[in-house]
Amino acid sequence: MGEKAIPIFPCRSIQSTWDFYRALGFEQTTWQTRPNPYLAVRRGDVELQFFGWKKHDPAASMNMCYITTTEVDALYEAFRGGLREALGRVPTRGLPRLSALRDMSYGVRQFLLSDPDGLQLRIGQAISDDTRHAPIPEEKVARAFHMAALLGESKGDHLAASRILDRLLRSGEALSPSERLKALVLRADAAAHLEEWPLVRALVAEARAIGLGRLVRAGRRPRPPGRPRSRRPRRRSGFIDRRRALTGPARVRTLVSRPLDVDRPACDRRAAQPVWDREDVHPRVAPGGVRCWGRGWGLLWATLSTGAVGLWREFAHRV
Incomplete structure (x- = not known):
């Protein structure tokens, strides 16, 4: 006798949910509007079911589902293509959104997909027999980078990652130029996911200043913005x-x-x-x-x- 578990998640509208999953290559197996809105979709061996609930708040959703696959790269490209065709772009912030495909420290290659109602699908493929988390570094700066990357990339909790990086940047810790540059870039990435655009511009400007300073100390002349990389002067033919x-x-x-x-x-x-x-x-x-x-x-x-x-x-x- 075999068993199979099928999760059931809330959604605000089964029509909007179906439009999203249809773009990802799912097929509809159940559609019901009365007495209760209900939807079931399937793609290969993956089956998800939804019930309509108008009071559902996507921003407060904590619903997650982990999906294992043997072809995570192909699935990731298929989802990217479907979102680009349906939305005209691949969303990386807000809802819905698709994260980058990364090799995690616990032996899994995975990406995160969040639907319009806040359901997070964690889709991964095992790339190692050892699925334990890598040991947390003892050094303070390395530990901050490790935890920020783990929270931001694996869990998708960019707010928690930004707090760790803020404590690191404000702690007065003696950071090398490369460490400070890495911290600023990671913090700007978290701010972009949180749509804090003034902060993103300030962090990027500070990171660029550090990069130019490193070029000057190395004896190289920084290239002004807009100038081509070629050493030959550009002919003005305007x-x-x-x-x-x-x-x-x-x-x-x-x-x-x-x-x-x-x-x-x-x-x-x-x-x-x-x-x-x-x-x-x-x-x-x-x-x-x-x-x-x-x-x-x-x-x-x-x-x-x-x-x-x-x-x-x-x-x-x-x-």
């Missing part, structure tokens, strides 16, 4: 450079061919709007039928730069 090289009528045609960049200096800039809406490009008809140019000192200056020929053509046109 619109402004080509325009400055032109004179006469070609200069006028280039000036009115497109709006200038709003980031250029004020003396070199016009409003960044479509050419067909600019009065300094297209003449308008004033009362009385006299054709005249609207306010547009840029075109007037460009016309003057064409010389006597351009002025004569403009005068003859208006007459």
Whole structure:
């Protein structure tokens, strides 16, 4: 006689739950709306069941289920592809979310999947016969890194991991530049999962400063942001450079061919709007039928730069 256990979890809507698991490749085995909402899904030998409960709070959910597999990499890629196709991206924060695939210290390669109702599926494959946790380091800094990684990566408790890293950064412990850089990066990752964006920017800025300082001490010149890695100078072939090289009528045609960049200096800039809406490009008809140019000192200056020929053509046109 064989036995089989099937967990039953709460959800706010069986329709939303079914849409999520259908994107992951599950098939529907049971669907019931009355008298009680009920849903059962299956993918291979994995079967999950749900009951509808409108008062369920996903943020307070502590529901978990561990799933063992012999092909965790293939399953992870299948779930990633399904989420990307259904949502347009692979969510890593909030609900639902998919964690990274990692080799844990207790002999398991696993990833975490949380559905829209807060149910966490822990999906793993044994990669070692020894499934005991690795011993906790005795040294204070190494122990903090070990516990923060264990809570954040294995349990998904980024709040607890952030508290450990905050105590380490504020303890006054003598950290080497590499240790402080690692602590800042781990803390920024935890803050990103908690959606603390101002803190993320501050931590990343501090980490970058440490990285630049290490380059300077090593005798290397830091590369400014935006500069290519190649040592060959980049040729400037932008619109402004080509325009400055032109004179006469070609200069006028280039000036009115497109709006200038709003980031250029004020003396070199016009409003960044479509050419067909600019009065300094297209003449308008004033009362009385006299054709005249609207306010547009840029075109007037460009016309003057064409010389006597351009002025004569403009005068003859208006007459």
